[in-house]
Amino acid sequence: DTGVSQDPRHKITKRGQNVTFRCDPISEHNRLYWYRQTLGQGPEFLTYFQNEAQLEKSRLLSDRFSAERPKGSFSTLEIQRTEQGDSAMYLCASSPDLPGELFFGEGSRLTVL
Amino acid sequence: DAKTTQPNSMESNEEEPVHLPCNHSTISGTDYIHWYRQLPSQGPEYVIHGLTSNVNNRMASLAIAEDRKSSTLILHRATLRDAAVYYCILDSWGKFQFGAGTQVVVTP
Numbered sequence: 070d071t072g073v074s075q076d077p078r079h080k081i082t083k084r085g086q087n088v089t090f091r092c093d094p095i096s097e098h099n100r101l102y103w104y105r106q107t108l109g110q111g112p113e114f115l116t117y118f119q120n121e122a123q124l125e126k127s128r129l130l131s132d133r134f135s136a137e138r139p140k141g142s143f144s145t146l147e148i149q150r151t152e153q154g155d156s157a158m159y160l161c162a163s164s165p166d167l168p169g170e171l172f173f174g175e176g177s178r179l180t181v182l
Numbered sequence: 183d184a185k186t187t188q189p190n191s192m193e194s195n196e197e198e199p200v201h202l203p204c205n206h207s208t209i210s211g212t213d214y215i216h217w218y219r220q221l222p223s224q225g226p227e228y229v230i231h232g233l234t235s236n237v238n239n240r241m242a243s244l245a246i247a248e249d250r251k252s253s254t255l256i257l258h259r260a261t262l263r264d265a266a267v268y269y270c271i272l273d274s275w276g277k278f279q280f281g282a283g284t285q286v287v288v289t290p
Contacts, residue, residue: 073225102278111280111281111282111283112226112280114277114280117276117277119276125277160225160226167276170228170231171226171228171278172228173225173226175225
């Protein structure tokens with residue numbers, strides 16, 4: 070098992086462009102989470118899935134953010150019309166079941182110019 | 183959502199124990215208490231979790247107050263590799279909300 074993998078690891082984009090991040094969880098992990106982290110802050114919850122169902126989405130997210138997990142396997146997080154305030158590390162984590170530990174990927178760092 | 187309160191930072195000497203406190207006065211009966219740590223430039227790493235009873239594993243011990251309104255993570259012998267940000271989190275039906283955490287500094 071190679072752990073949670075995220076792609077790309079780094080993304081630099083211009084304001085207004087769309088970006089998509091991909092997360093491949095540990096196989097057979099039912100739950101998948103997305104977090105955003107800025108420098109000096111703890112990870113901020115964005116959304117999570119139980120298999121393919123999106124159970125909760127943070128009210129802090131604007132409509133520019135969308136996440137999917139088709140077939141309950143990998144997940145994508147898309148940010149439309151990026152803004153400079155979207156610059157952050159986007160972390161993905163998966164968990165086999167509850168109560169269980171979260172296994173985090175190394176993150177995808179977004180820089181919006 | 184239930185929240186946790188932790189000190190901003192703590193300092194310890196190498197090979198001495200570290201006691202990291204966490205207050206969670208609004209915890210509900212079904213919330214699990216989790217601890218994670220994050221080293222620089224890495225994703226958070228699981229440390230330990232528990233519900234009511236104290237827990238031990240190879241990394242640390244978790245002491246949970248009888249009323250569950252607070253808990254303490256215990257690192258028995260701090261090493262330089264334990265220098266990290268430690269997060270106390272309540273697992274509320276699978277929703278993990280991180281706070282700002284405690285920055286642990288280990289001095290040789």
